[in-house]
Amino acid sequence: MKKGDFLWIFLLLIWVAILVIPSSREVFILSTNAHPYIGGFIKFAILASMGDLLGLRIKKGEWIIPKGFIFRAIIWGIIGMMVTLVFTVFMGGAAAAQASNKLPFKGSQLAQAFFGSAIMNLTFGPMMMAFHRFTDLYIDVKYEKKGEKVTIHELVDKNDWHTLVEFSWLKTCPFFWIPAHTIVFLLPSEYRVLVSAFLSIALGLLLAIAKKGGVKNEV
Template sequence: MDSYRLWVQAHPFLSAALQFAILGTLGEAVAASLRNRRPSLPCTFPQLLAKAIAWAVLGLVIKAGFVGMKGFTRALVDHHVLPAFLGAGFGWALALSTLTNVFFGPQMMLFHRVEDNLILRRRGFDGMAPALWTLLWFWIPAHTLTFSLPADYQVGLAALWSLALGIILGLRARN
């Protein structure tokens, strides 16, 4: 774990891009395989490579978003807009997760949909309502745990959560 932490510290944006490229793309492939009940890709192989790049870009956006939302949340606590108990420990993790997923999450999801639409040559935003609901039932609890960890592990866990959500949604689509 120490070598992972040192790599993330030395290359925060590269590590975010690579982790999301690998785990986000894997999540899509696993979800497609679960939906189809056999090993499957969610799209053509060239499109999958483009999706890996899109996930990498998303990793950069998420890394920057996490940094920015920490500053935003800290400012709200420091200026007494939020109560002081939200400035540390579980309260901090919950406040940061909630604010991140309410203020940053929807725009990030729309950005990701635009990336997907460009890659897959689709139009529209079908399915965005259920995706946005994941902010409440999945991402706020998941990121509360994420933000309870040291900062060096947070983006990596967020990328793992993307894989986990792909599995959950893939299993749900089977029913």
Template sequence: MDAYLALVRAQPLAMAMLQFAVLGTLGDLLGAWLAARRVHWPLGGGLWWRKMAKWALLAVPIKLAFVGFAGFTEALVAHGWLPQGQPLVLALATSVAINLQFGPLLVLGHRWLNNRISGTRGWQHIDRGLWSLAWFWVPAHAVTFALPPDWRIGLAALWSVVLGLILGMYSPVRAAPVLAR
């Protein structure tokens, strides 16, 4: 763990990109398996690398937002707008702030990148992605922001796997997985 933390401290953006590229793509893959109710390889034809590149690209604004919104809520504490000495309140406030302000932009950007990769213009069910900010990402990031800063992006990338599993489990069975288009 010391080596991991040293890498995160030395190369925060590169490590965010690596963690999201691997774990975000894994979440896409596992979600596709669960949605199709079978183990298969839905990431053929170069889709694998494009998905990894998408996640690596998304990692940069996510990492910057994590740092920026943590500073935002700390500034609110310094100005007396949030209670001092309440780390769980601060974690929840940071999660709510990032998910209400940055989250919608990320959901839309993520969908746009998925559409570009798949060659589609699919904006159907974007409301589900936006609702996931409230039912999944606010609680998940409240836990994330309760951790020390060096652990946050790794857990956020891991949450992408968890969300992929959840969405895959509750997805109707598809003859062809969404990722194969």
């Protein structure tokens, strides 16, 4: 193991310790409830970025800080804020649909979690993935062109649509995110965004493995 491996594991253990130690867990919950969007931003900016770094570590065999790393972390933070909102919207919407008999199994928490996850990952999920892909691509092209103007037309042409649709939308959405978020939605609400951010680390691992197997793009 390299020095960077120990540092990455140490940072992960800090997050685990925050949740395990009662006093820090209480502060974490109170802070998250008081400032949900700030909390969502911080969780995703740190943990999802750690997932990106882990993916590069596995793919390249060494720790690499990608160009525009801070901007990428900010994008993850914005996604964390979006997730903070849509978790409430889709879980509440699933419950309302069940209560009005538009969805079955009224009163079932498991069914509500599944419906909320499925609807979210079949509607919001693909758009969020496209947003993330194009913002990352913008950062890449901006550094390649060294400050020159980057157009949307250029980004659309450069994007690997086959991988975005065939892998990210048609594989990770139904086979990873829907079951994963079903489990997340069964957790107490104060932990959902955090656990979802942790899942981005697992996804970073899966993406790195997929890339080694021939998949070129990322979520």
